[in-house]
Amino acid sequence: MAPNDRRFVWSQASFQECAIRILFLDDDPDARTLAVRAVLQEFAGAEALEAADRASLLRQLDAGPVDILVTDYDLRWTDGFAVFDLAIARHPNCVAVMFTGTGNEALAVRAMKTGFADYVVKSPGQLRRLANGVRMAYERAAERRLLQDNREILRKELYHRLHNNLQIIISLMALTLRGLVEPRDKKQVRALIRRVQSFSLLQERFYRSEDLRSIDIGAFISGLVQEFDAGEPNIDFVTEIEPMSMSIDEAVPVGLIANELLMEVRATAATAQLVTMSLRATSDGGELHIFAPDAAEDRSPSGLGIDLVQRLASQIGATVIRQVTVAGIETRVSFVA
Numbered sequence: 001m002a003p004n005d006r007r008f009v010w011s012q013a014s015f016q017e018c019a020i021r022i023l024f025l026d027d028d029p030d031a032r033t034l035a036v037r038a039v040l041q042e043f044a045g046a047e048a049l050e051a052a053d054r055a056s057l058l059r060q061l062d063a064g065p066v067d068i069l070v071t072d073y074d075l076r077w078t079d080g081f082a083v084f085d086l087a088i089a090r091h092p093n094c095v096a097v098m099f100t101g102t103g104n105e106a107l108a109v110r111a112m113k114t115g116f117a118d119y120v121v122k123s124p125g126q127l128r129r130l131a132n133g134v135r136m137a138y139e140r141a142a143e144r145r146l147l148q149d150n151r152e153i154l155r156k157e158l159y160h161r162l163h164n165n166l167q168i169i170i171s172l173m174a175l176t177l178r179g180l181v182e183p184r185d186k187k188q189v190r191a192l193i194r195r196v197q198s199f200s201l202l203q204e205r206f207y208r209s210e211d212l213r214s215i216d217i218g219a220f221i222s223g224l225v226q227e228f229d230a231g232e233p234n235i236d237f238v239t240e241i242e243p244m245s246m247s248i249d250e251a252v253p254v255g256l257i258a259n260e261l262l263m264e265v266r267a268t269a270a271t272a273q274l275v276t277m278s279l280r281a282t283s284d285g286g287e288l289h290i291f292a293p294d295a296a297e298d299r300s301p302s303g304l305g306i307d308l309v310q311r312l313a314s315q316i317g318a319t320v321i322r323q324v325t326v327a328g329i330e331t332r333v334s335f336v337a
């Protein structure tokens with residue numbers, strides 16, 4: 001639950017306030033007083049802050065969190081939209097309501113599109129409407145934050161469970177490997193274990209990420225390279241991998257492609273070699289490149305590995321360009337961000 005959501009407990013009648021801070025902006029002190037009096041009837045115990053110019057506004061914004069902003073549109077020194085921008089820049093979760101006596105339908109539409117939760121025409125008869133509008137706007141915002149927090153918790157739990165299940169699968173495959181005799185069968189199972197381990201590492205990175213919507217695929221690929229480098233003494237890597245944020249739907253295929261290409265290097269490495277690998281941003285997305293020298297043509301990979309790379313690339317509309325020569329194997333995977 002977000003910090004602001006802990007500031008109240010709903011009852012059927014009103015809020016039981018702890019420390020909600022409501023900022024009122026109006027050039028007219030009498031109008032400001034009426035607005036404060038009306039809104040506090042719905043927020044018993046809330047702290048009312050007042051500002052009449054830019055200096056007092058900045059003082060109030062910098063003094064502590066602002067949960068609700070009630071502002072006029074036509075202020076002598078600025079307008080309500082500029083006030084909104086200042087408040088949201090400092091307090092992104094602030095709920096804003098415009099209470100003004102100047103304006104029309106076009107202004108109301110503009111206010112709602114900008115991010116104001118409500119627009120109320122200023123008049124003594126509308127004070128009750130203002131108070132109800134502020135309360136309902138605050139309730140809706142709190143509900144949205146609560147739902148978003150619960151959604152994030154659920155997603156983290158799902159990733160955690162999936163990660164645990166993948167570990168069980170890896171353990172089962174490792175037990176199966178012990179009972180195999182044929183070298184070819186062992187090789188295939190080891191390759192399968194490696195693929196599942198790579199996917200598990202991606203899931204773990206998602207789980208530990210603060211933002212589950214994206215992941216730094218560059219950091220993930222760098223980790224894969226370090227792991228391969230440590231396990232293959234006859235292979236040295238030269239890398240140029242840029243940080244690159246990707247959505248989960250894009251990151252999983254790219255991460256698994258990188259793993260397949262590294263597995264290919266392991267399969268074709270016979271002598272000491274220097275492998276170059278890069279991940280860089282392009283004008284329309286990114287490019288993953290790997291070159292492994294001294295791989296003979298008759299040892300060029302085929303079957304599941306390259307087929308899987310092609311299938312993964314097709315999922316995100318990426319193109320795969322490969323060159324296999326006596327000098328080595330070069331692969332470029334270009335994808336659109």
